[in-house]
Amino acid sequence: MTALLYLPAVRYSYVQDDRAIVVANPAAHSIGAAVRAFDQPYWPPPSEAGLYRPVTILSLAVDWSIARGRPWWPHLVNALWHGLASVLLVLILARWLPPLASVAAGLVFAVHPVHVEGVANIVSRNELLAAVGIFAAVLAARQHWWIVTVVCAGLAMLSKENAIVVGGLILLDDWLRPRGQPAYPRRLYGALGIVTIAFLVVWMQVGKSATADVAAPFLGAGLGQRLAMALPALARATALLFWPVSLSVDYNPQVIPYRTFISFAAILGAGIALLVLLGGFAARRRAPALCFAALGTALAYLPTSNLLFPVGVVLAERNLYLAVLLPATLAGLGVAWALARWERPPVLVPIALVLGALAARTLYRLPAWTDNRAFLLTLLTDHPESYRGQQSAAAVFAGMGGTAEARAAYARADSLFGRDPHLQAAYAYYLVGLGDTIKAAPLAREARRRLPRERVAMRVEYLLAKERLEPERAQALRDSAQHWFPFERGWYDATAPPPAP
Numbered sequence: 001m002t003a004l005l006y007l008p009a010v011r012y013s014y015v016q017d018d019r020a021i022v023v024a025n026p027a028a029h030s031i032g033a034a035v036r037a038f039d040q041p042y043w044p045p046p047s048e049a050g051l052y053r054p055v056t057i058l059s060l061a062v063d064w065s066i067a068r069g070r071p072w073w074p075h076l077v078n079a080l081w082h083g084l085a086s087v088l089l090v091l092i093l094a095r096w097l098p099p100l101a102s103v104a105a106g107l108v109f110a111v112h113p114v115h116v117e118g119v120a121n122i123v124s125r126n127e128l129l130a131a132v133g134i135f136a137a138v139l140a141a142r143q144h145w146w147i148v149t150v151v152c153a154g155l156a157m158l159s160k161e162n163a164i165v166v167g168g169l170i171l172l173d174d175w176l177r178p179r180g181q182p183a184y185p186r187r188l189y190g191a192l193g194i195v196t197i198a199f200l201v202v203w204m205q206v207g208k209s210a211t212a213d214v215a216a217p218f219l220g221a222g223l224g225q226r227l228a229m230a231l232p233a234l235a236r237a238t239a240l241l242f243w244p245v246s247l248s249v250d251y252n253p254q255v256i257p258y259r260t261f262i263s264f265a266a267i268l269g270a271g272i273a274l275l276v277l278l279g280g281f282a283a284r285r286r287a288p289a290l291c292f293a294a295l296g297t298a299l300a301y302l303p304t305s306n307l308l309f310p311v312g313v314v315l316a317e318r319n320l321y322l323a324v325l326l327p328a329t330l331a332g333l334g335v336a337w338a339l340a341r342w343e344r345p346p347v348l349v350p351i352a353l354v355l356g357a358l359a360a361r362t363l364y365r366l367p368a369w370t371d372n373r374a375f376l377l378t379l380l381t382d383h384p385e386s387y388r389g390q391q392s393a394a395a396v397f398a399g400m401g402g403t404a405e406a407r408a409a410y411a412r413a414d415s416l417f418g419r420d421p422h423l424q425a426a427y428a429y430y431l432v433g434l435g436d437t438i439k440a441a442p443l444a445r446e447a448r449r450r451l452p453r454e455r456v457a458m459r460v461e462y463l464l465a466k467e468r469l470e471p472e473r474a475q476a477l478r479d480s481a482q483h484w485f486p487f488e489r490g491w492y493d494a495t496a497p498p499p500a501p
Contacts, residue, residue: 002083002110005359006366009079009120010072013371020047021123022064022074027057029069034061041207045487048455049312052207055158056126074122081128082119086110088135089325095142095178096289097332098339104351105332112324113244113361117317120369127321129159134166134322141170141184150191157199161207162319164199165299167192172295176288216420217258218310219450228259230306231269233315237301238272240320241327244358247365247382249375251315253417254385273298273307276326293329297322387416391423398430406430421447425456432463440464453484459491466495 014023022028025044027037034057042051060074067073090106097105109115118124133156140148149170156163170192174184217229233256240247248255259266280294300322304311313319331354338347368378376396379389394409410427418424428443441464447457458481465474478492 002086003076003079005111005362006075006079006082006119008363008366009075009369012071012075012120012369014071015121015369015372015375018071018122020044021057022060023069025057028060029064031058031061031065034058039206046455046485048485049213050207051161051213052203053126053158053160055155056123056129056160059125059129059159060122071122074125075120078119078122078125078128081125081132082115083110085128085131085135088132088139089328091139092135092173092292093289093329093332096176096287096292097336100339100344100347101332101336104335104355105328107355108331108358109324109328111355111359111362112241112328113247113358113365114240114317114320114324116247116362116365116369117249118321120366121318124318124321126160127162127318130156130163131322132156133159134163134169137166138170138173141173141188146185146188146191149188150195153192154195154199157196161199161203162300162303162322164196165303167196168299169296172292172299176284176292213312214310215252215306215312215314216417216422217253217314218306219419219421221260221310224262225260226306226310228261228263228266229256229314231267231273232256232259232263232265234269234301234305234307235265235272237315237320237323238269240317241323244361247317248386249317249368249379250383250386250388251313252386252388253314254387255383256314258417258419287333289329290333293326297326300325385416387413387420387423390416391426394430395426403434407434419450421451421454421457424450425454425460428460429456432460437464437467455481455485455488459488462492463495 020043027033027040027044034054037057038054040054041049042053042057043049059077063074063077086106086109089109090102093102093105118127133152137149137152137156140146140152153163153166153170156166167189170184171189177183218226221229233251236251236256257265276294276298280291280298283290283294301320302308304313304316304319306314331351335347335351338350367374369375376389376392379386380393383389390409390413394406394413397403397406397409407430410423410430413423414427424443424447428440428447431437431440431443440460444457444460444464447454448461451457458477462474462477462481465471465477478496481488482492
């Protein structure tokens with residue numbers, strides 16, 4: 001059923017990050033190259049985003065080798081991985097729910113519209129592999145297959161760093177085991193701890209090479225300012241899980257309004273977090289499935305929540321992949337409750353309606369990921385308040401030679417959220433190309449104030465220094481840029497003034 005639901009995606013192209021991670025990445029083009037790149041960051045140069053997901057790259061390399069770079073195959077494989085994750089969830093919930101109820105929960109998980117980004121976007125394979133690894137590790141631990149458990153946990157973490165919570169989920173499942181069953185051995189948790197620490201050490205060496213992998217609203221923000229954005233994002237995430245109507249491919253300002261102070265939305269987000277935690281603990285004996293879903297969802301969301309530390313996104317639907325566990329389990333509990341009171345046919349009608357509505361919303365949402373054009377038009381239509389959407393539109397207009405349109409789109413993006421150094425740098429670079437150095441200079445200066453190692457802003461200041469006949473400053477900028485970003489040497493060599501005769 002899952003593969004059929006996402007079957008239209010086999011006609012889709014590579015979209016957004018697919019091009020950098022797959023199309024332009026030699027490590028994703030052959031199995032041998034992927035194996036040799038096991039000590040390389042997930043994002044290849046010139047990106048500064050770092051991260052470490054070698055199993056995901058290996059999986060994409062297998063796809064590339066099979067389909068010779070054509071995108072239909074990885075789209076299909078994503079659907080199959082998603083289907084496998086849904087089946088594994090059914091098996092996990094079958095410990096506490098009747099068969100029909102656990103199947104209903106798995107179906108809700110499978111067709112939930114929040115999963116569109118996680119399945120239709122090829123590089124979101126990392127979410128799928130991590131989820132399958134986590135669910136498989138939980139099930140293997142139940143069977144006392146300790147080596148398999150540790151291997152699955154390790155593969156999950158090597159697929160995406162969010163899977164570092166796998167040990168917590170196994171511990172939670174152990175805590176909820178039926179009475180009379182023995183606890184998992186300490187050596188299992190010792191092995192999981194060793195694998196987790198080893199992964200963190202490697203990740204810090206390889207994946208933490210980024211100098212700017214923090215979402216723009218969190219740059220320079222203290223704890224209070226960060227929570228002023230993170231808590232409303234949590235409230236928005238909850239709405240997406242339980243009422244997935246206003247979906248978006250971007251949740252940067254002002255799709256989620258930029259705030260630096262505690263608001264009603266932040267208080268609501270804090271209340272939701274407290275309710276999930278208290279409700280999860282309270283349900284341990286009476287509804288262990290709900291306890292597992294609530295606390296498991298909290299664990300899964302925590303690494304990307306920006307509550308403990310800032311990350312590269314305010315909110316993304318792909319990061320809610322495991323969090324759909326909570327609404328899916330609640331649906332399964334609803335079916336179990338109804339089955340205890342009524343005959344099966346009346347119970348099947350409402351769950352069929354819910355599944356139909358969710359599937360229809362998923363099918364309606366899928367075309368947003370057809371290609372980059374559909375992606376951008378969908379974002380601009382649904383959320384014109386997205387500064388990232390306006391910035392992308394500006395880049396498109398610039399590439400088409402539409403100077404007036406590009407300047408207007410950059411100005412709109414800057415007016416919506418003028419605190420993103422990457423936007424300011426891109427805007428300044430475009431203006432320098434037009435000869436408007438007066439307006440470009442303060443943009444580049446402000447970009448570097450917020451993020452001293454903003455690569456494009458350094459280019460702008462270098463060009464401005466050459467324009468103003470400041471050779472010492474130009475040389476200093478060139479030397480710094482080439483030291484921080486060795487791959488920039490070619491650009492600086494190409495723009496260097498000719499040697500004196």
